[in-house]
Amino acid sequence: MTTHFSDRISDVPRSFIREILKVAIDPAVISFAGGLPNRDFFPVAALQEATHRVFETAGKEALQYANSEGDIVLREMIAQRYRQKKGLEVKVENILITSGSQQGLDLMGKILLNEGDPVAIEEPGYLGAIQAFSVYRARFHPVPVSEEGMDTEALAKMLKKEKPKLLYVVPNFQNPSGITYPDANRDEVAGVLQGSDTLLIEDDPYGELRFTGKHQRSFAQRLPEQTVMLGSFSKVVAPGLRIGWIVAPDAIMDKLIVAKQATDLHTQYFGQRILRQFFLENDLDTHIATILKVYDRQRLAMLRSMEAYFPKEVKCTRPEGGMFLWMTLPQGLSAMSLFHRAIEEKVAFVPGDPFYTHRKEVNTLRLNFSCVDETGIDTGMARLGAAVKKELL
């Protein structure tokens, strides 16, 4: 028989990262290519304790089907944290628990996008969002971002011309670039959006991973009726549970719940109960402080080795948090070409290409600093610096 696939699935870029990581599987390769939190700092013992308690007190319940919105107590805890950490008032009814925040993207695409609908996205932008919205055949309109935040002139121009249905941003320690939008830039972005029919999706998986500098206020505080927030426990607790959430205004939440049911009925309840118990028994801030200390040391090690081993023409972002640096090679160099040379030198990274919707053969690349210790970073960066120098010859 001949299988005729949907048009939409042919539009979805294969995960380049996935393909590339196959090359990097050699244990001698030091990999800055991953996007993983460091597993050495998962709260394994505390989660084990919490899980034990769930089995003892609510085993049958935790293993049964549950409602589509998610556990009410866990949602209350999320609301409380928004209140404490961001001064944001979020109602429990406006929170939906998702199977990781990647699912938040899928659900938003599902309820909003018709074929060919315009979607504005950061350039460079999060690969997972490009994939998720491609499924719904979005027409992408990239808006440049840098350490100054989003290019609001480009945004205003594009918004006027294209009237995108949504603008997707990761304003804190962005994936892939590590940049954060300063408060003043957020004010400008909000000013441009205000009064338009463009919905803002503010994805914030890394916001709690700030090593230095000052917390910048959420878009939800500026455009409460126009902002959908995505959140995740993957970077602050553990990703293997695949538990994230969406915060959305009433009308949108209503549709999200219908879509959630049709998609997977509900997010695994057992993991929700474990997290809820974990938060009852542990102070998340204390745990996060441990992660911050390590990641910050590794970030600094990476920046130091940049200066030590790389030609001056190579530029790099200086993120105040998160897990990534973004490197820009001199004009004319190709990150893809560097990648192949780097693999020979036994070091890996992600070439910038998959983070662009409209550019190829770029000279930018993503470096992850959360998963390699300081010695490894020094060795790996020395190798990468050597590879860059060879490319420049």
Added chain:
Amino acid sequence: MTTHFSDRISDVPRSFIREILKVAIDPAVISFAGGLPNRDFFPVAALQEATHRVFETAGKEALQYANSEGDIVLREMIAQRYRQKKGLEVKVENILITSGSQQGLDLMGKILLNEGDPVAIEEPGYLGAIQAFSVYRARFHPVPVSEEGMDTEALAKMLKKEKPKLLYVVPNFQNPSGITYPDANRDEVAGVLQGSDTLLIEDDPYGELRFTGKHQRSFAQRLPEQTVMLGSFSKVVAPGLRIGWIVAPDAIMDKLIVAKQATDLHTQYFGQRILRQFFLENDLDTHIATILKVYDRQRLAMLRSMEAYFPKEVKCTRPEGGMFLWMTLPQGLSAMSLFHRAIEEKVAFVPGDPFYTHRKEVNTLRLNFSCVDETGIDTGMARLGAAVKKELL
């Protein structure tokens, strides 16, 4: 601002069951409305043991991101069970772990369906499939099923005329009707499909819950290249983990993996490791035998009380397994109208309406027998019988 939703989301029927269950929340109501396995027979202690071992031996790994296909050992275990139980040879590469088998439906819709594509479905059919395919704007073509299986004459006629992209079936102890396609009927269905471009989705969440009668061979044995199988641990272990799987031919699996990544990256890995450990340490057949004994007693209690309390004109399926009976009221009666009367009598069920894509105000209804004990079944059925008699007046 005005939010413009996608066309697709307005096509998705809200879960009627969900709405209806709100009415049945009164603890005095005996509910045959649920579709849940009986939580009293979840293997809580064994899962607790297995979870403990996962924490002790692989805590960090189990809590990290994982690959999109799913845990390789768990997939090997699934392949082995197909071999042992069904004599089916399934390759590990053709198994994808999903977030419950509902997600299998979403992914299949995603990779196959363009707007308006014809989809053949059983009448009555599984509500979750109707919802999942509605998201992708399927045009449904129902094919009647009964205790004789699928109406192959209707199937052949429809297939010729509509050339559906897929045919979705639950051939063992179907939800909602409880019916099973006899082997001879399966041969006929396969004969009709053979040579066509219609893909068969064989969803089998209840297949292992056979109380009596003989196992009927899978469609995958008849149409190996044309069949996609969906499976689930929800009914034989526990649904709260939300772990199911898809078995698909190579070309389809390739697309499914792309779709899976874009949808939620991967199914929660922690739960996959728990299940894998559980299967290492326990004999699933022994556990299933316990469930079977209880469900069978409850099924027989329901059939007995049908005869005791209901007018002769009321008909009912006599399933050999699963969790549901399907009742047909005399012509002219409405299951919806009976529902309201039943609630007054403190008993609930699901009216047949949401299981049809093209009919309303039907005289059929679904009764669940897995969640109420024999005494409760007797009392509830007496109430329901009384309600039916009042409706007949």
